[in-house]
Amino acid sequence: MGSALLSGPGALAKRAQGTRVPWISSLGLRGVLCAQAAGGLELPNTPKHRLTAKHAPATTEGGNTPSDQELVPKRISRRAASRRRLTPHPLQSLSLSQLAGSRESGGGRGYSRHHNLPAASQGNSLPPPSPGNPQRRRLQRRTRHPSLPKTSQPLTRHPLKAALRPSRERVPGGTSFLSCLSLPAPRVIARLPPEGGSLGRGGAGPAWLSGLGRSAWPLRSLGRLAGPPHPPSSSRPVPCLSSLGRVRRMASEMESSLEASFTSSGAVSGASVFLPPARSRIFKIIVIGDSNVGKTCLTYRFCAGRFPDRTEATIGVDFRERAVEIDGERIKIQLWDTAGQERFRKSMVQHYYRNVHAVVFVYDMTNMASFHSLPSWIEECKQHLLASDIPRILVGNKCDLRSAIQVPTDLAQKFADTHSMPLFETSAKNPNDNDHVEAIFMTLAHKLKSHKPLMLSQPPDNGITLKPEPKPAMTCWC
Numbered sequence: 252m253g254s255a256l257l258s259g260p261g262a263l264a265k266r267a268q269g270t271r272v273p274w275i276s277s278l279g280l281r282g283v284l285c286a287q288a289a290g291g292l293e294l295p296n297t298p299k300h301r302l303t304a305k306h307a308p309a310t311t312e313g314g315n316t317p318s319d320q321e322l323v324p325k326r327i328s329r330r331a332a333s334r335r336r337l338t339p340h341p342l343q344s345l346s347l348s349q350l351a352g353s354r355e356s357g358g359g360r361g362y363s364r365h366h367n368l369p370a371a372s373q374g375n376s377l378p379p380p381s382p383g384n385p386q387r388r389r390l391q392r393r394t395r396h397p398s399l400p401k402t403s404q405p406l407t408r409h410p411l412k413a414a415l416r417p418s419r420e421r422v423p424g425g426t427s428f429l430s431c432l433s434l435p436a437p438r439v440i441a442r443l444p445p446e447g448g449s450l451g452r453g454g455a456g457p458a459w460l461s462g463l464g465r466s467a468w469p470l471r472s473l474g475r476l477a478g479p480p481h482p483p484s485s486s487r488p489v490p491c492l493s494s495l496g497r498v499r500r501m502a503s504e505m506e507s508s509l510e511a512s513f514t515s516s517g518a519v520s521g522a523s524v525f526l527p528p529a530r531s532r533i534f535k536i537i538v539i540g541d542s543n544v545g546k547t548c549l550t551y552r553f554c555a556g557r558f559p560d561r562t563e564a565t566i567g568v569d570f571r572e573r574a575v576e577i578d579g580e581r582i583k584i585q586l587w588d589t590a591g592q593e594r595f596r597k598s599m600v601q602h603y604y605r606n607v608h609a610v611v612f613v614y615d616m617t618n619m620a621s622f623h624s625l626p627s628w629i630e631e632c633k634q635h636l637l638a639s640d641i642p643r644i645l646v647g648n649k650c651d652l653r654s655a656i657q658v659p660t661d662l663a664q665k666f667a668d669t670h671s672m673p674l675f676e677t678s679a680k681n682p683n684d685n686d687h688v689e690a691i692f693m694t695l696a697h698k699l700k701s702h703k704p705l706m707l708s709q710p711p712d713n714g715i716t717l718k719p720e721p722k723p724a725m726t727c728w729c
């Protein structure tokens with residue numbers, strides 16, 4: 252049928268002109284080959300090396316047309332089929348990242364999404380895929396990103412995902428950081444007021460806590476780490492450093508309450524308002540000295556009237572207050588029991604020295620090193636610009652341990668004279684020295700009262716009273 256068609260007058264005319272035969276596709280390859288073998292058709296645009304005489308099927312004897320099976324040369328068929336299979340689709344030859352980039356950059360083929368440059372210039376030095384080199388094409392398929400190793404990662408994984416995954420693997424021992432964060436915080440036991448309801452003997456709790464009520468005491472008190480009572484000398488429990496932040500916050504609250512107290516006394520009042528006179532003045536006294544010299548015990552003895560059952564190293568600062576009456580005036584003595592250990596005080600120091608009215612230097616009479624540290628404590632006061640006229644006293648503690656005393660009284664007295672301070676030797680532990688401890692702080696209170704520091708003075712007589720401004724006369728616009 253094919254030869255019949257090809258030998259028609261139209262086909263011959265086309266052949267004579269040597270032009271392409273548009274309807275040849277309807278014949279199929281077999282028909283074309285038959286026609287060519289019969290010499291009836293010349294295909295000008297068909298490469299001769301692909302359709303040559305040797306590929307054409309031999310005419311069977313008797314001039315019969317070969318069967319369909321014979322008409323299709325097997326070699327040509329296989330090669331054509333293999334070429335069709337090996338010729339990549341343009342998208343097939345692109346790597347994943349290139350595909351993603353081409354999507355983002357509007358479909359530019361083979362371009363990096365980062366710089367819009369050809370992928371080859373980004374470090375992927377492979378040439379564009381060639382249809383005739385299947386090995387190279389395979390390489391190109393395996394190469395996804397120049398920075399990633401050629402591992403057996405699934406193609407669907409984004410490179411970034413692999414980089415950001417490692418939380419568990421990175422932490423040694425298989426613990427993730429989140430589990431580290433969820434470690435239980437150290438237990439902190441709040442210091443409760445001593446029996447009787449208040450810290451001091453004055454009855455009521457500290458003024459700066461009065462607004463909170465008694466139920467707020469444990470929250471407002473400073474925490475100390477739970478633990479057994481430590482032995483009298485060296486091995487003391489180590490408090491938790493994380494409590495320092497809480498202590499610092501407390502110290503600032505104390506300061507602001509002190510400043511509020513000063514303000515309410517009328518001495519510091521930036522605004523032109525009239526404030527009622529304060530009911531009682533507050534004196535801030537800081538107690539400083541080496542760790543373990545007995546600062547906590549001394550302040551506790553004065554405010555609670557007894558030796559504490561157990562003590563731990565102070566973190567930052569402990570506050571105690573006692574109200575006393577001197578010459579008919581009620582004043583409050585606020586004792587700041589500071590930490591002796593450097594690591595528990597360094598971030599608190601600026602709070603200690605603000606608005607200080609008096610300083611108590613304490614050393615341990617059974618420990619010469621604590622006495623030798625006194626000059627450094629005095630120096631620290633100087634560095635924090637403590638006024639030279641602020642009352643200071645020197646206290647040697649633990650005089651009950653007579654057999655262990657290392658610091659002779661005359662040496663201590665000489666030092667005190669050098670620095671113009673009165674010297675007291677006492678014991679916070681010995682109940683017989685109770686009056687002595689009391690006398691130390693009461694002396695200070697008397698001195699402070701007579702000292703009449705500017706900040707704590709009563710409101711001046713020329714206090715400005717706010718007068719209501721005269722209202723403007725009503726104007727009716729209607």
Ligand SMILES: Nc1nc2c(ncn2[C@@H]2O[C@H](COP(=O)(O)OP(=O)(O)OP(=O)(O)O)[C@@H](O)[C@H]2O)c(=O)[nH]1
Pocket residue numbers: 481482483484541542543544545546547548549562563564565566589590591592648649650651652677678679680681
């Ligand atoms: N024998 C005797 N021991 C005392 C006396 N005062 C304190 N201690 C003991 O000395 C140790 C330390 O007392 P603290 O009051 O905690 O010392 P501190 O100076 O406050 O120490 P830090 O808080 O670390 O600055 C405790 O074991 C007390 O029991 C005292 O007068 N006599």
